[in-house]
Amino acid sequence: xxxxxxxxxxxxxxxxxxxxxxxxxxxxxxxxxxxxxxxxxxxxxxxxxxxxxxxxxxxxxxxxxxxxxxxxxxxxxxxxxxxxxxxxxxxxxxxxxxxxxxxxx
Numbered sequence: 001x002x003x004x005x006x007x008x009x010x011x012x013x014x015x016x017x018x019x020x021x022x023x024x025x026x027x028x029x030x031x032x033x034x035x036x037x038x039x040x041x042x043x044x045x046x047x048x049x050x051x052x053x054x055x056x057x058x059x060x061x062x063x064x065x066x067x068x069x070x071x072x073x074x075x076x077x078x079x080x081x082x083x084x085x086x087x088x089x090x091x092x093x094x095x096x097x098x099x100x101x102x103x104x105x
Contacts, residue, residue, distance in 0.1 A: 001084075002076055004030045008086040018091040019068045026067060030086060037063035037074055041100040056080050060087070062100055067091070 009027050017023040026033060045057035056079045063074040073095045075088040 002034055002086055003084075004086060011087055012089050015088045015090060016094050017072070017089060018070070018093060022068055023072070023089050023091075026089060033065055034063065034074060034076075034086070037065040040064050040073075042078075043099050043101040060099075 004027075008030075012027055013024050015023075040062045042059050042061045044059050057077050058080045059078045061076040061078060061084070063076065064071055065074060066072070067089075071092050073090050073092075074086065075090070077085045077087045079085065
């Protein structure tokens with residue numbers, strides 16, 4: 001279970017995306033998107049408290065899904081307490097695949 005929070009939606013809508021309006025509207029369908037998205041891997045948090053929203057982050061999980069026929073990436077934060085929070089949706093132009101340390105194919 002990954003809850004959809006006010007802060008998560010605020011974070012999603014504040015990030016750039018090629019199809020910004022569609023990305024913002026996808027917030028209504030986050031549970032369905034998360035359920036159907038393909039897990040592509042994770043990475044440890046390296047920014048820690050240096051970046052807003054990263055203070056309690058342990059690692060980040062990445063999921064790929066289709067938005068307007070193109071790949072987009074849903075980022076989920078895993079906290080030190082073991083909870084999961086939706087953090088962002090990015091298109092391929094704004095998502096750095098190099099940060100994924102344990103890529104699953």
